[in-house]
Amino acid sequence: MTSSKTHVQTPKIEMTNVHKSFGTKDVLRGVDLTVQPGESMVIIGGSGTGKSVTLKCVLGLIKPDSGTIKIDGTDTTTIDRKDHDTLMGKFGMLFQGGALFDSLPVWENVAFGLIHGHKMSKEEARAVAIEKIKAVGMGERVADLYPAELSGGMQKRISLARAIATNPDIIFFDEPTTGLDPIMADVINDLIVKCVKDLGATGLTITHDMASARKIADKVAMIHEGQIIWVGDIKDLDNSGNEYVDQFIHGRADGPIKKHSDLAA
Amino acid sequence: MTVVLNLCSNIGATILGLLSSIGAITAFAGQSVAHIFKGPFFIKNLFRQFIDIGYYSLPVVGMTALFTGMVLALQSYTGFTRFNAEGAVAGVVVLSITRELAPVLAGLMVAGRVGASIAAEIGTMRVTEQIDALTTLSVNPYKYLIVPRLVAGTLMLPILVLIGDLIGVYGGYIVSIHMLNFSVGGYISQTLNTLQAIDVISGLIKAAVFGFLVTLMGCYHGFNSGRGAQGVGAATTNAVVSSSIMILIFNYVLTQVFFS
Ligand SMILES: Nc1ncnc2c1ncn2[C@@H]1O[C@H](COP(=O)(O)OP(=O)(O)OP(=O)(O)O)[C@@H](O)[C@H]1O
Numbered sequence A: 001m002t003s004s005k006t007h008v009q010t011p012k013i014e015m016t017n018v019h020k021s022f023g024t025k026d027v028l029r030g031v032d033l034t035v036q037p038g039e040s041m042v043i044i045g046g047s048g049t050g051k052s053v054t055l056k057c058v059l060g061l062i063k064p065d066s067g068t069i070k071i072d073g074t075d076t077t078t079i080d081r082k083d084h085d086t087l088m089g090k091f092g093m094l095f096q097g098g099a100l101f102d103s104l105p106v107w108e109n110v111a112f113g114l115i116h117g118h119k120m121s122k123e124e125a126r127a128v129a130i131e132k133i134k135a136v137g138m139g140e141r142v143a144d145l146y147p148a149e150l151s152g153g154m155q156k157r158i159s160l161a162r163a164i165a166t167n168p169d170i171i172f173f174d175e176p177t178t179g180l181d182p183i184m185a186d187v188i189n190d191l192i193v194k195c196v197k198d199l200g201a202t203g204l205t206i207t208h209d210m211a212s213a214r215k216i217a218d219k220v221a222m223i224h225e226g227q228i229i230w231v232g233d234i235k236d237l238d239n240s241g242n243e244y245v246d247q248f249i250h251g252r253a254d255g256p257i258k259k260h261s262d263l264a265a
Numbered sequence B: 001m002t003v004v005l006n007l008c009s010n011i012g013a014t015i016l017g018l019l020s021s022i023g024a025i026t027a028f029a030g031q032s033v034a035h036i037f038k039g040p041f042f043i044k045n046l047f048r049q050f051i052d053i054g055y056y057s058l059p060v061v062g063m064t065a066l067f068t069g070m071v072l073a074l075q076s077y078t079g080f081t082r083f084n085a086e087g088a089v090a091g092v093v094v095l096s097i098t099r100e101l102a103p104v105l106a107g108l109m110v111a112g113r114v115g116a117s118i119a120a121e122i123g124t125m126r127v128t129e130q131i132d133a134l135t136t137l138s139v140n141p142y143k144y145l146i147v148p149r150l151v152a153g154t155l156m157l158p159i160l161v162l163i164g165d166l167i168g169v170y171g172g173y174i175v176s177i178h179m180l181n182f183s184v185g186g187y188i189s190q191t192l193n194t195l196q197a198i199d200v201i202s203g204l205i206k207a208a209v210f211g212f213l214v215t216l217m218g219c220y221h222g223f224n225s226g227r228g229a230q231g232v233g234a235a236t237t238n239a240v241v242s243s244s245i246m247i248l249i250f251n252y253v254l255t256q257v258f259f260s
């Protein structure tokens, strides 16, 4: 699963020295991260260390205080609203909390990007939506339910279906397997691998689930206290030589990462 | 001494906060209005808001207008008999209703009903990241969420107020005819003789402004809602309070513009 691309190419995503604070709380303290086209990058790190904020900065949902973020070589921190809307057409995003539209039935949630972004007809979009609903392991009969009628894990999977429905070029998954049973988690892992490998998309996944990380990652980046402290191939994860990474992947309470590091700031 | 200083700094901070939020609201309003004129348009959302804001507000606006018209007839009758001016009841009812009471009371009722629900709905969407999700699906949240509400509020409130005018005047009529023994012909002709087009038109223009303000405040506070249930609760309260106060202020300003 390693990336065999050796020739020089424009990175898909390139974050340089990105800072972001909320009030007095410094969340990102100089994030540098590069993701190559077609690569599947997994970000690991403690709770509250700024993983979700990092993704939202790339998407332009949160404006970084300083630093540059380039997508396909163009700086996105300075583009205007209209170009930003167009840029979003390249992205699919699975939000950590699902973020399904509760006023719309399940199928319209999944078809939303197809109907509004790709101007597909409703009938056609519904057919694609149902196909995606099946791909995330659910039956056609959930299509007409409302998100509030689904369990948490089902909402997560519908949200995943929505993120991949438009076959985006870059897909972000914020904790895709959290709240799923182990079997369903593996179905989702396979689906993510399929999206990234078969469809040639670039993937950026946040996860606490090391089994999932091992399955879907080409590369792993570890974030700690607002900085990327280690990046490497997945095969090097177990002998990274980095004590933070070792503590994290083995889930040990003792080590350089303090128990309350998320409150340290 | 420190108490006085604290008080002064509190007042200063409040005024600064007020000024900066006026600036933020104006910027939000400008941006929203700019989106009204550029597509894509979400017609289905617009119609849903017509129903939510217009149709479902009818009962509450109708009831308010009916009882206001009725009590107005009763009050002005019992008050005016002291000056032997009972003949003015019909005129007082129709002018008060059309110029002032129908637009202001409808505005306040809609602020409570619609302003609160808009702030709660959009605030919840903000807190649960649904607004972020719209953006990532290439749909502009201003066009999808804000514009339909602003347009529906601005167009629907005048219609509600026009209906409120009719119901309110009719309420005054019922009380006058059935309880105060006015003659039908006399009351109607007095109503029509007093009423001028400007009375109704000014009320409808007020209504449009109030409709814009209520939906704007609902959208603004919801859109900028703080985090969690507490944030949404605060957004809802702020939307109702600020739109009610703005209705009262703008009512005075508009009255001054129309009638002086
Ligand atoms: N909109 C915001 N306003 C204020 N603070 C925020 C905001 N978003 C995130 N934060 C803060 O930034 C920090 C990082 O949040 P983030 O959601 O990125 O954590 P995370 O690494 O994704 O954690 P988890 O694994 O628990 O999801 C947290 O302390 C959070 O309180």
Ligand SMILES: [Mg+2]
Pocket: A051, A052, A053, A096, A174
């Ligand atoms: Mg997170």
